[in-house]
Amino acid sequence: GAIGKDGYRHYMEKELHEHPVVIGQTLRRFVNPVTHKIELPDMPFDLKTLKRGIITACGSAFYAGVIGRYWLEEVARLPIDLDVASEMRYRNPPFDKGGMGLLVSQSGETADTLAALRALKQAGQNIISVLNNEHSSMARESDLVLGMDAGVEIAVASTKAFTAQLTVLACLTLVMGQERGTITSEYADECLTALLDLPSRVAEILQMQEQIQKMAHIISQVQSVIYLGRGIMFPVAMEGALKLKEISYIHADAYAAGEMKHGPIALIDNTVPVISLLPSGSLFEKTLSNLQEAKARGGRILVFTDAKGAERVKGIAEQIVILPTVHSFVTPPLYTVPVQMLAYEAALLKGTDVDQPRNLAKSVTVE
Numbered sequence: 001g002a003i004g005k006d007g008y009r010h011y012m013e014k015e016l017h018e019h020p021v022v023i024g025q026t027l028r029r030f031v032n033p034v035t036h037k038i039e040l041p042d043m044p045f046d047l048k049t050l051k052r053g054i055i056t057a058c059g060s061a062f063y064a065g066v067i068g069r070y071w072l073e074e075v076a077r078l079p080i081d082l083d084v085a086s087e088m089r090y091r092n093p094p095f096d097k098g099g100m101g102l103l104v105s106q107s108g109e110t111a112d113t114l115a116a117l118r119a120l121k122q123a124g125q126n127i128i129s130v131l132n133n134e135h136s137s138m139a140r141e142s143d144l145v146l147g148m149d150a151g152v153e154i155a156v157a158s159t160k161a162f163t164a165q166l167t168v169l170a171c172l173t174l175v176m177g178q179e180r181g182t183i184t185s186e187y188a189d190e191c192l193t194a195l196l197d198l199p200s201r202v203a204e205i206l207q208m209q210e211q212i213q214k215m216a217h218i219i220s221q222v223q224s225v226i227y228l229g230r231g232i233m234f235p236v237a238m239e240g241a242l243k244l245k246e247i248s249y250i251h252a253d254a255y256a257a258g259e260m261k262h263g264p265i266a267l268i269d270n271t272v273p274v275i276s277l278l279p280s281g282s283l284f285e286k287t288l289s290n291l292q293e294a295k296a297r298g299g300r301i302l303v304f305t306d307a308k309g310a311e312r313v314k315g316i317a318e319q320i321v322i323l324p325t326v327h328s329f330v331t332p333p334l335y336t337v338p339v340q341m342l343a344y345e346a347a348l349l350k351g352t353d354v355d356q357p358r359n360l361a362k363s364v365t366v367e
């Protein structure tokens with residue numbers, strides 16, 4: 001039968017609240033309950049000797065792919081080329097046969113991504129697709145489908161499919177890292193434990209609606225917002241900015257924190273808030289100093305961080321949302337949830353058509 005909103009105001013709100021379940025279900029697909037090891041289907045190439053991969057996708061799925069690149073390069077030491085699907089083909093990069101072509105798509109029907117898949121196949125790449133719809137055109141044309149258990153996603157702006165994609169990419173990364181001998185089994189176990197714990201941590205964030213509404217009040221009154229992230233938080237910042245413009249129509253852009261000083265800082269005054277995704281860790285201090293520069297120019301600083309980070313940032317931030325402290329490997333899916341919630345709350349305040357934003361389609365089947 002028809003899928004209802006289960007008492008939520010919008011499909012997007014309902015789907016946001018499905019993050020914990022979807023992450024948990026997707027993990028159950030890949031984690032053997034007896035051995036507690038991640039098990040993936042047979043790969044169309046040898047993980048040990050694989051030399052190179054390319055990741056391509058569109059929209060939010062592309063940002064999931066960017067996070068996948070950070071993981072695969074850092075953890076599995078696999079060089080990854082990356083581009084949006086609508087550019088990858090025209091750039092016409094050179095390929096050695098037998099590489100990995102990795103596509104990410106909720107629908108499996110996005111025309112640009114499907115065309116990129118065909119071009120990669122033509123170039124002799126082995127095609128792995130990370131898909132929510134396992135009966136799609138992309139599924140049929142892939143060498144291997146890594147599915148997820150996000151269920152049907154109805155709101156045009158992707159939410160739960162994004163964290164499910166990240167869950168799959170995280171599993172792929174840990175398996176590759178172990179096969180390639182780039183991580184110890186202790187590290188892999190630590191990361192898996194953090195992944196298995198993620199549904200509970202995400203559920204805590206879903207209870208922080210009031211604080212996120214407070215931040216939404218600030219940004220719903222401005223014309224333009226800057227999101228900042230460094231390292232693997234940069235693609236999460238890009239996802240946050242995309243989500244905000246898609247459904248609230250507030251202009252937003254994401255920058256790598258270190259790039260602020262090379263241009264975007266010229267925009268900063270008290271009308272352009274800066275939202276920073278700032279888990280404590282090795283990149284914290286440098287990003288903090290970027291925020292201090294923005295603050296010194298009259299910028300309003302809004303921060304998502306953890307308890308330790310909050311102590312350091314409280315002197316300059318107008319608002320801080322304190323997220324659960326987690327293993328650094330799982331910060332991307334964790335920090336995605338509040339930025340998607342923020343976009344939703346801002347859209348509510350703007351009174352837009354949240355589930356069906358103007359000019360957008362759930363699945364874009366033209367190139």
Ligand code: G6P
Pocket residue numbers: 058059060061104105106107108109110113156157158360361362363364
């Ligand atoms: C559209 C949707 C986005 C989605 C993108 C890619 O633009 O509005 O939410 O991320 O397509 O869709 P896909 O189905 O390939 O993930």
